[in-house]
Structures are given as C-alpha cells and as structure tokens.
Amino acid sequence: MEEIKFNDLGAQYRALKKDIDAAITNVIADSRFISGPQVEQLEAELCAYTGRKYCVTCGNGTDALRMPLMAWGIKPGDAVFVPAFTFYASSEVISLCGATPVFVDSCPDTFNMDPEDLKKKIAEVKVTRKLVPRAIIAVDLFGQPAQFPEISQIAEENHLLLLEDGAQGFGGRIGEAHACSFGNASATSFFPAKALGCYGDGGAVFTDDPELYALLKSIRVHGKGSMKYENVRVGINSRLDTLQAAILLPKLHAFPKEDDHRNRAAQRYTEALKDKFHTPVVRSGYHSSFGYFTLRAENEAERTRAIDTLKAAGVPSIIYYPCPLHLQKVYAPLGYQVGSLPVAEKLAKTVFSLPMHGYISDETIDYICKVLQKL
Known part of the structure; x- marks a missing residue:
C-alpha cells in the first residue's frame, strides 16, 4: 500500500498535468499576472456552472465572505446569525465588520444550521433589543448545501439578508439548483484542500443583484470608482491572480x-x-x-x-x-x-x-x- 494522502493533490495534477502546465505556461508567456483574461473567463464559467448572473473572484474565501457584508454596510450593533459548528472564517468576517455573531446550533444529521434554532435565536435578539438583526450566514458543511428552502423563508419573513457560505459546498445541489446560487449573495473558497481548489489562495462571490455586483467589484480593488486612481469607498486589495484562475479552469472542467x-x-x-x-x-x-x-x-x-x-x-x-x-x-x-x-x-x-x-x-x-x- 502506497502512502495514503488525506487529499491527494498530486494524483489530480498527474491526471490534469497537460492542461494545467499549458495554462501556467500561457500566463507566464503573456505576462498579464494581474487581471489577465483567464480571470474573466473563469468568472463567466463559474456563473454558467452555478446559474448565477454575476461572479467576482477575489484573493481568498474569507474575503469572499467579508466583501458582501461590507457592501451591505454591516456594522457595530448589528447581529449576524451564523452556525457554531464550522470554520472560524464564517464568524470572523462578522467581527471584522464590527458586528456581533449570534451562534446557531446544528442539525444532528447533516451538521448544517438548524432552521428551528435559527428562528429561536432571531426571536431572542428581537426580544432583548440590544442588537439589530441584519443577516444570516448559512454554511454548506462538508459538501451539502444548508436547508435553504427553510432558511430563505426565515430570512424573508424577518427582513434579513442571506449569505451562503459555499466554501465547502461547491458542487452540491438542492434539486437542480447548485450551491453558490442561494441567498442574496454566496461565497466560495478555492483553498487547495477544497473540492475545487487552486495552488494557493483564492475565492469568489456570486450574486444576481447588479448593484451589489458593482459594489463588490469596487470593494475588491481598494474601493475604486471609474478608474484605478479614483477611490470612492473603503475597500480591500483582493484580486485573484491570473495564474490561479488559469489553474482553476482545467480543474473546473474536470x-x-x-x-x-x-x-x-x-x-x-x-x-x-x-x-x-x-x-x-x-x-x-x-x-x-x-x-x-x-x-x-x-x-x-x-x-x-x-x-x-x-x-x-x-x-x-x-x-x-x-x-x-x-x-x-x-x-x-x-x-x-x-x-x-x-x-x-x-x-x-x-x-x-x-x-x-x-x-x-x-x-x-x-x-x-x-x-x-x-x-
């Protein structure tokens, strides 16, 4: 028995070597290492796969979660509901915006956010009146989408924004609807260990809202306006490198x-x-x-x-x-x-x-x- 790898990226590379090597060579030869054409191509293909209208790639999965919260103006005094059983980034982005994470328990079978406990936590926040309920972050844990039919209804009834954390869910589905197509916006990560991973850090945000799409593109590059040196809001520096986009394309095809x-x-x-x-x-x-x-x-x-x-x-x-x-x-x-x-x-x-x-x-x-x- 050969050495057993938890996630054998080497086996994947050997299977896709020809296409990955060619993609890397093309980027180096073209030398457009930032915002090269492969980035826009990847965004278009990710939209086609997920069924979303818009995709904004970025530097990592954490930024992919943070950027919609920034665009929505999540701030101190706001409550954002998030599952307790997940990776820290899901709640960290709430804290980075100055808001307060309100933790929700899990379903014992799928381990995803429990919609019934979500209802209870929203009601508790409304009763105490110490925080303003603003948003829900529902995580697709281990590959399976959260219960979005129920969670979406809860969000609508309580006038809350809904962000799908699809960092682990890419490729999952509910019926014919793909992960990263749920909520007002959705985010995913291309960390190498993910089912769709690059050779470094990377992420993407998805939405069907054209106004949110415009804000996300601005936030991604230092809050730029009509051109690079016009800054109209506080943003971050979170672009997906062309090399990573080029590597992701053959992986997406496979x-x-x-x-x-x-x-x-x-x-x-x-x-x-x-x-x-x-x-x-x-x-x-x-x-x-x-x-x-x-x-x-x-x-x-x-x-x-x-x-x-x-x-x-x-x-x-x-x-x-x-x-x-x-x-x-x-x-x-x-x-x-x-x-x-x-x-x-x-x-x-x-x-x-x-x-x-x-x-x-x-x-x-x-x-x-x-x-x-x-x-």
Missing part, C-alpha cells in the same frame, strides 16, 4: 467527473462503515459534493480509538472541528457557556473525517474500512 468519483467513494465508505459509525446523511432531494467524508462516533473515547488506530495503520484523519465557535476564546466576551449549543458541542467531540478526493482508489477505501472494522 469537476463533474471528480464529483461523480467522490460520490461513488462516499457510497463505498458508507456501505462498509454504516454499521460501525454514523455515516453522512444526505437529505432527500439534496446532492453533496463530498469535499469531506465525515463520520460520527458515539462518544469522544470511541473517536480517539478510531483516530489512533488509523494513525497506527498509516491512515490520516482530521477533526473538523474540535471546538465550536461559541466556545472559542475569542468569543468569551459574548458569554456563551458549555451547554449553550448542545448539538454543535457533541459534534465537536465525536466527528472525524477520512481521506477523500476525486482520485481515491477502491483499494485505498477498502483498506481504510478494514482498519476501522477491526475496532
């Missing part, structure tokens, strides 16, 4: 095939491990892109045994995420206590993710499953 492979791999894992652990639940009518394959153990001790056994057998595993956001030290001033969001807290103690990518072999999956079946 994405449907890789998505099929990851789903077959997920099914193979599930069939072998469903009687041993809680395997991923994909809701009826939903499609997961399975950027990650995440199991849930019964308790923390069982998870520790599983991870230790995998490590001894040469199998990498990662815990996404070991501490829910409401219990992170940075948010201690908000006053959350252990037990505040019980589902998120239990998930943090019991989940672990196995190797998954668009080129993982059946032999590798079977080996990993045999290791875990011996527990």
Whole structure:
C-alpha cells in the first residue's frame, strides 16, 4: 500500500498535468499576472456552472465572505446569525465588520444550521433589543448545501439578508439548483484542500443583484470608482491572480467527473462503515459534493480509538472541528457557556473525517474500512 494522502493533490495534477502546465505556461508567456483574461473567463464559467448572473473572484474565501457584508454596510450593533459548528472564517468576517455573531446550533444529521434554532435565536435578539438583526450566514458543511428552502423563508419573513457560505459546498445541489446560487449573495473558497481548489489562495462571490455586483467589484480593488486612481469607498486589495484562475479552469472542467468519483467513494465508505459509525446523511432531494467524508462516533473515547488506530495503520484523519465557535476564546466576551449549543458541542467531540478526493482508489477505501472494522 502506497502512502495514503488525506487529499491527494498530486494524483489530480498527474491526471490534469497537460492542461494545467499549458495554462501556467500561457500566463507566464503573456505576462498579464494581474487581471489577465483567464480571470474573466473563469468568472463567466463559474456563473454558467452555478446559474448565477454575476461572479467576482477575489484573493481568498474569507474575503469572499467579508466583501458582501461590507457592501451591505454591516456594522457595530448589528447581529449576524451564523452556525457554531464550522470554520472560524464564517464568524470572523462578522467581527471584522464590527458586528456581533449570534451562534446557531446544528442539525444532528447533516451538521448544517438548524432552521428551528435559527428562528429561536432571531426571536431572542428581537426580544432583548440590544442588537439589530441584519443577516444570516448559512454554511454548506462538508459538501451539502444548508436547508435553504427553510432558511430563505426565515430570512424573508424577518427582513434579513442571506449569505451562503459555499466554501465547502461547491458542487452540491438542492434539486437542480447548485450551491453558490442561494441567498442574496454566496461565497466560495478555492483553498487547495477544497473540492475545487487552486495552488494557493483564492475565492469568489456570486450574486444576481447588479448593484451589489458593482459594489463588490469596487470593494475588491481598494474601493475604486471609474478608474484605478479614483477611490470612492473603503475597500480591500483582493484580486485573484491570473495564474490561479488559469489553474482553476482545467480543474473546473474536470469537476463533474471528480464529483461523480467522490460520490461513488462516499457510497463505498458508507456501505462498509454504516454499521460501525454514523455515516453522512444526505437529505432527500439534496446532492453533496463530498469535499469531506465525515463520520460520527458515539462518544469522544470511541473517536480517539478510531483516530489512533488509523494513525497506527498509516491512515490520516482530521477533526473538523474540535471546538465550536461559541466556545472559542475569542468569543468569551459574548458569554456563551458549555451547554449553550448542545448539538454543535457533541459534534465537536465525536466527528472525524477520512481521506477523500476525486482520485481515491477502491483499494485505498477498502483498506481504510478494514482498519476501522477491526475496532
């Protein structure tokens, strides 16, 4: 058995080497390293894939989340509702705008934001009147879109803006609607570990709103106006490099095939491990892109045994995420206590993710499953 990689980017490169090498060579030969034609081409193709009207690429996934909040004028005194069980960037962007994250518990089956708990948290904020409810950030965790039919209705009923955090969800679907097509705006990340990743940092924002699109393009380049040296608002410097756009294009073209492979791999894992652990639940009518394959153990001790056994057998595993956001030290001033969001807290103690990518072999999956079946 060869070395098992958690996400084998080398296998992907070998499969796409000809196209990736040619794309890189073309950028270097043309020497348009910033805002080259590949950036605009990528934006157009991402719109075609997701079904959105507009796409603004940027420097990373965190900026992709932050830019819509800046455009909407999210500010101190505002409340933005966000799941507690996700990566820190989802709430960090709220804090960067000076607003207050209000953490929402998770669904125990999909691990995504619980719409019922979201309703409760919105009602609590309205009753206390210490914050002004402004927006919701719903995260597509591990490849499966959040429950946008329900969450969109909640947002509309409460006059809240809705931002889809599709950093892990690209390729997921609800019916025929693709991830990154939900909400007033959506964001994704092209961090190398993502299902669609570049060779560095990168991100994109999507919307159907032409006014928001214009604001996002301005914010992306130092709040520029009609030309580079006219600045009409405070912005940031967050352009996607031409090299990264060029690398992403062949990866985007290969994405449907890789998505099929990851789903077959997920099914193979599930069939072998469903009687041993809680395997991923994909809701009826939903499609997961399975950027990650995440199991849930019964308790923390069982998870520790599983991870230790995998490590001894040469199998990498990662815990996404070991501490829910409401219990992170940075948010201690908000006053959350252990037990505040019980589902998120239990998930943090019991989940672990196995190797998954668009080129993982059946032999590798079977080996990993045999290791875990011996527990």
